[in-house]
Amino acid sequence: MALIGTEVKPFAAKAFHNGDFIDVTEENFKGKWSVVCFYPADFTFVCPTELGDLQDQYATLKDLGVEVYSVSTDTHFTHKAWHDHSETINKIEYIMIGDPSQKISRNFEVLNEEDGLAERGTFIIDPDGVIQTVEINAGGIGRDASSLVNKIKAAQYVRKNPGEVCPAKWEEGSETLTPGLDLVGKI
Template identity: 80%
Template sequence: MSLIGTEVLPFKAQAFQKGKFLEVTEANFKGQWSVVCFYPADFTFVCPTELEDLQNQYATLKELGVEVYSVSTDTHFTHKAWHASSEAISKVEYIMIGDPSHVISRNFDVLIEAEGLADRGTFIIDPDGVIQAVEITAGGIGRDASALINKIKAAQYVRNNPGEVCPAKWQEGGKTLKPSLDLVGKI
């Protein structure tokens, strides 16, 4: 079943951010745009490249009113240790959620049950806590955070401009479509 258009399910978890531990719940995803980025595990290979890339786009995401949350099935203690020992991860300023209970990974349908790890899943959540976009890739395929920027801009545009949609390869300021009977068969 698709998670698109569904509200984030309840959870409570411990997280690490900027040298501190904090509690995060589904309520954190309301009132602003959010990106939730699941990855398999700390101290691995592709994961630090993705999280560093996401950090490199963090300022742009914040300018768009987006908060970023990374999630793995590791604990918040493991996130702290990884942050202290990895050059790439030491740059991360966004919230790193621990999901050792697998509740969040199951809620977002990214848990690989046999391994106890999460798939590489990226979710764009609107200010109402509703999932607007989902991307899931195989474990060996890293994601590009710059592509995420355009998806967020499109999601924000559609939310702010009811009745309009963004076509393929849409860029901010580009032409949109207004679906109607007159457009059927003409695109």
């Protein structure tokens, strides 16, 4: 898992977004912050709870200049059908990418080759298209989208303030650290 600090690899895919089918490539991840949320499959159990929770944070993420993309190995047609039949998924406003070729899942190293499904992976990508955070959960462990907000804020802070780092439990407005000899052994 050596993806931190690497640029998103090229891909082209179809997605479902706000009632339409759209084309998405790695170029969509450039020029703004992005969250890419992989999940195993549509019409399952933990996945709609996660995607619904992500929708609950979507307005906050948009206010931070972040676009959200969910990805599974289902097709964009399946995303539309799920959107049309699930109260939870029907509320989703972010882009739902289909990855039936499994190329995107392989590019992000989240493809479970045995079952052909994506693992629960969350990636924060900076405006240059470079991966800044990676989080992978086991299939039975749902994610909490509210934790993304602070991670995004920390990533944005560090980008704007080279030489400073955000310590554990950092929240916007709290102290950061400037690594140097004067801190060695004092934290």
